[in-house]
Amino acid sequence: MAGIYLHIPFCKKACHYCDFHFSTSSNLMEELIHQIGKELVFRKNYLPEGEIIESIYFGGGTPSLLSQSQLSYLMDTIHANYPVKLREVTLEANPDDLNDAKLTQFLSCGIDRLSIGIQSFRNEVLTFYNRAHNAEESLQCIELARNAGFAKLSIDLMYGFPSLDHTGWEADLRTALDLDPGHISSYALTIEPRTALGTWVKRGTFQPASDDFVAEEFEILQDATEAAGYIQYEISNFGKPDAFALHNTNYWTGAPYLGVGPSAHSFDGTNRGYNVSNNSGYVRALREGKLVFETDNLNAEDRINEYILTSLRTIWGTDLNFLETTYQVNLIELKSAELNFLSKSGWVSIQDGHLILSRKGKLLADSVAAKLFL
Template identity: 60%
Template sequence: MAGIYIHIPFCKQACHYCDFHFSTQTDLKSKMVEMICKELVLQKDYLGKDCRIKTIYFGGGTPSLLNKEEISAILQTISLHYNLDLEELTIEANPDNLSPAKLQELKSLQFDRLSIGIQSFHDEVLQFYNRSHDAKESLKVIENARKAGFEKLSIDLMYGFPQANHELWKKDLQTAITLDPGHISSYCLTIEPGTALGNWTQKGKFLPASEDFSADQFEIMQAYLERAGYIQYEISNFGKAHAFAVHNTNYWKGIPYLGIGPSAHSFDGKNRQHNIANNAQYIKSLENGSINFEKDLLSREDLINEYILTSLRTIWGTDLQKLENQFDVSLLDLQKSAIHDFQEDGLITLKDQYLVLTKEGKLLADYIAGKLFL
């Protein structure tokens, strides 16, 4: 069982917070699709010849900028060269390029899940982020998607936008709950170097929200979404029962995946690799019949620590028996003192050989995981 991630490195415009790899110049779009298909063929044995592909995820960038023929070419290449047993076919999209016609087009290509980058339902916030849609489009997109026949929907929301109080964030949450997409991914506004917000912050033109302010908004989100029947099955992801994202859940469970496209990452269960984050160089290398990538050789300790980091973020927690069976490691013995302290502080619980974060512990997930690392 494994997944395929396709990175489409194009966007209509640059969001002020984004440090993902993308370009607003789309003149190489057709050539990029051709090279993505070529990489798919070259990498057909990366996950093993008998591996069954359970999920395909088109991310970016904004993959919905591709036309029907371009998306179809990628899907057909996967179908020809991989063993498919699909449970989920997802594409990321923005509200402004999900017209009724585009939604029907995506439906005809057999996509069964949409991940929609809404971020906020307020124009003032969207304009500040330099998003390419407005609040009206944010409100309409769920209705249009349902009319097109999509049942599995996810929306992205962003918290931590600096304000005098939390009223705007509470309104965003209430609007999302009213629309009830079934799945909500929510991330804190982070100031990344090299972005517009990073540059403004460095020059003193922008003052980010405090850590306490963002932490308060995280806890408000937990309370609102829990009351609405959403389960926080991963730190940043909330879903109704049976609406969890299969593809992303497999990342956190350490299931192998193949990443295709510039800057895409792959994991074969033992090592990681990542493609070059440069469109022109990515294309050039594939035109010459090779893939420009770097490989990260993971030690036994790396694999253990990665598993602790990712699994602890989930509702299922870290399987201590798996660590013993797969790596001959008893985390309860090695980190007895730290685990005891976290239990005493109400940050972690031990349930049938699983270490699971409490609601309070989720706010400190990375810190706790780091203290448990070998």
């Protein structure tokens, strides 16, 4: 089963931490949506033959800015050109875009899951991040979505905001878990160079939280979600047993997917590729009937390392038998010294032929994976 990702590169405001590809100008929106539809048609043979589309994900940017007609156009184009058996259609939304009329429109277009970018329930934090919504909208959006008929919800929360203690983060978590969305994606505040925060750090006008402070908030997150019955099925994703994100799980387990729109990435099961991160360049090329997709050919070693990196982040871990049967790599023999060290450190264990990160190891996931790379 495969998925389709659609990158909608428009936002009302530029969040101070965000380095995703987006524009705050909507001048090209209507034509760009039309060209995304054209790309869907041009690339309908990208995925391996026989793959059925089971998930669609509208990401961005802010896809909740799209109109009903724009969403319907994209959904209709997918249905007309791809074999579909949909189990999940997710749309990323900002709280300030959600009202009764808009939510009804989303449902009518076939959207059945919302991923809501709340980030915090504190006005001072939202203002600092330059988010377009306020704390009241953060609180109201879950109830609005449920009343409209959405049964599948996820919220984004961000930890690591520099503070004297963890009181604010603990309050955010209590509020989120009281709302009980069923799924929470939570990421540390990261300073990227080409962002406002990156500029402030360079100038010395902003001091990010220490690594130890951020790690403590991650552990608080683990404790709180576990106590509320959420499962940490991926490093940054926590869900009730029946609420894991299907589309993203397919990413982590190596399923193929098609990405359309500026900056979107794709994976055909063997190689990866990406579109140009430029709205006008994307539109100009599609007008001329050209694709702006570059292929990144992966060799066997690349694919093995990537599989280790992504699978190790999940609750299911790295399937050692899969590596041996698919790539003739016996990781236990090849990395015996490293695995012995990681095991004695209490970071990993082998369970039913799968290499699994311990709770302690989840703090060091990328470092652990790097030790196992070929």
